[in-house]
Amino acid sequence: MAPPHDVNFCFPVPPNLQNDRVKLVPFFPSEHADAFFAAAGAHPELFTYLTFGAQDFVTTVIEQRIQPDRGTVLFAVFDTSVAGAAPQLAGTIGLLDTSAANLSTEVGFVITLPRFQRTHVTSNAAGLLLQWALETPEAGGLGLRRVAWKANVHNAGSVRVAERLGFRREGVLRWDRVIPAGRTKGGNGGGVRGGDPRPDYLSRDTLLLGLCWDDWESGARESVNKIMQRR
Template sequence: MYNPEKIDWQPAQAPSRQPLQGHYVRLEPLDTTRHGDDLWQALQGPEADPVLWDYLPYGPFPEREAFNTWLAGHEASRDPLFFCVIDLASNKAVGLLSLMSIVPKDGRIEIGHVAFGAPMQRTIGATETFWLLASLAMDTLGYRRLEWKCNANNARSMRAAERLGFRYEGTFRQHMVVKGANRDTAWFSIIDSEWPDCRSAFSQWLSPANFAADGAQLKRLDELRNAPSN
């Protein structure tokens, strides 16, 4: 006879359009008027990442009008809920991303629609961006499952998920058709029982003590996450 496991669970809170402050970046609710010029330069300017749009379901945008329309649609959305990344050193918008697939009753939420300008990629600020959203979801809002999904051919996104502490769960074959092509989707997650180790690793990695004078990291994020506890 089926006997479901009972859990002590109360629904999580839905995220709101509130800024998140870090040491290197600030996440602000996306505002096309305030952020549009910076994002156009970061994502479509002459020094933009040439493969940024390859695995996203939209873009590139050769024309500014189409880009603004795309941003305005994201600004109005509540799921996905979009945040703009502000680099505190330059006070410029350098990318955007979202919380999405938001299901408070089941306690699951996803980080997705990640679009970082080339100078933002592989920086301390990029890691802090994910830390701010993950902490908001797991610590502040009380979610029990944080998801990451990407095209199974997107090696950069797969590596990023694993570096950040997401565990690979499998691949949904022929999951979607994107830009006229098949997409197999790789699924990753962090669940609440895994989050304390991830939280501790993020905190240690982001500490100034983890960086040499030239900015090089002293310990990798995965080293800190997998270090034996004392």
């Protein structure tokens, strides 16, 4: 029997999405969590711009947010680029806020482990999700009309990846999210008014980017394919 967070997504989830460089499989805590935290636990900087931390990724993010939400699916990303070698866990990526009615989704949970950063992994993982999301059902995709990408305005790396893949800046969502207590980076620099119910928590401003079906059909598909094939 498939795990709940696999079958709970509002679209059928394939057993994997892959090319000759990376493979995405649904993230199952029983199979992937230990290996992920063994690699990510020593690198708290991976979570600097996220609204959760490594310690609550399974209990809060997966069990309370992803599993119950039909609009969200999380994948484990494996590097498969070395011929003859076993696939190496390289990070996570997923879709969230997916609407079958509105044919829209958002790429999120993009966490690439340090040894795989600035390689082919992130661009190929995101590219596979874009192909799945934006291609028509006849071509093996979901036929969605819009894919969003949201990033902390200070997260230049995330914004750079999105723009390389063809996402366009659409605006800034001010005071968009509360950052976990204890974080000193990633805040918007705004003060806290008297009577605020969470005075010890910073807030972040979020940059919103979008890539739509007409962008995809008018050149973004070819651009993404070239980026994924780059050696």
